[in-house]
Structure formats: C-alpha cells, structure tokens
Amino acid sequence: MARQESEFIKRIEDFARYIGPEYITADNNPRSLCIIAADCLDAESGKHAMAHVLLGNNRVGRCALRSMMEDNDVFAAQIHELFDDDGENRTVEDLDEEIGSKQKRLTVSVWVTVGIGMWAAVIIAMLIAGVANWITTVSNLLLMAWTAWLVIRDILSLRRSLGRLRQQRKRAAGRQKMMNRVSQFADFLRQMRAQIEEDAGDDDDEI
8 A cells, every 4th residue: 555655666666567577587698676665655653665676686686785785885884774773783682681571561561451351341340230320431441442552552562573573583593503603613623723732742842
C-alpha cells in the first residue's frame, strides 16, 4: 500500500522492470543493477515507501558495492552506522542483559493485560448482578479498553525488539566464538614457537 502511495517508488520499479530484461538478463556480458530507494510519506509516524532492486550477476554487484564504499565516504559511513544500530559492536553479555530486562517487562505487561481482562469480566458480572449501573460500567470498560490497547501495543513493540535482539545475539555469539578460536590458535602458535626456540637452545647447549 505504501508503494502505491509513492509516485517516486512506482517510477523506480517501472524503470527496473524495463531495464532488467532489456539490458541485463538478455545480455551475455555480466552486468548488475542495484537500487535502494526510499520515500518518506509521513515523517511523524515514520511511514516510508521502499524499493529494493538487485538484478544481474552477484559477483559484479559485489564489486560495484565495494567500489562505492571505497569511493563514497558518505555511503561507507552509513553502512558502518547501520552496523552500529544493528548491534554489530555489542557483546553477548550486553545483549543478554537487555534481553533479560525486556523479557521481564514483557512478562509484566502480559500479566497486566490478564488483570485488565479479569477485572473487565468482574465489572460485567457486577452489571448483570445489578450492583453497578450502565453509565459506570460503560465508562470503566472504555477506560480499561484504552489501557489494554496501550499495554498490548507495548507488548507488540517488546516482542519485535526481542526478536531483533535475539538475532543480534546470535550474530554476536558467532563472532565471539570465531574470535575465541582465532585467539586459541594464536596461543597455540606462540606455544609452538616457544617450544621450538627452547629445543633449539637445548641443542646449542649440547654442542
């Protein structure tokens, strides 16, 4: 729907559909086309229309991206900022701490939602029993519905955030495991070198 609202994005997609078969896939020479476009439709709500196009030979495309990062400082800086925003520079321990904190918030929010639902049932039961009147009941239910909507929105946001954090932790754990192996291999090489030097010293002493 967002794409349909942006004439800019529609023109880019039309261009990609035209140029792909005409100049890239139909040609024997390896070619590549990469387009990343965004149209901010509503800055206040963060609503964007996006177009991501990657056509042609992957190797040629990687060469083009590498060349762009080398020649365009602004593009390279954006890539590094994206890695920082994505948690690429964070440790497993930091991510575990944030995941635990958000998980606790999620649990509390879920229980709050359950409590709101139970209290709404009590209010309805009081109305049926004749203890409460319609005006009070409807007012309380509207207030509780508004509160429940806010809590549910927070729950959905926390779940999305936890999903991103768990992906970041998975990548961080892989990096940490790889670095540990590299460190162990470097230690092994240092020990081997020390042992060789020690053996060479013993042979010199014997001579």
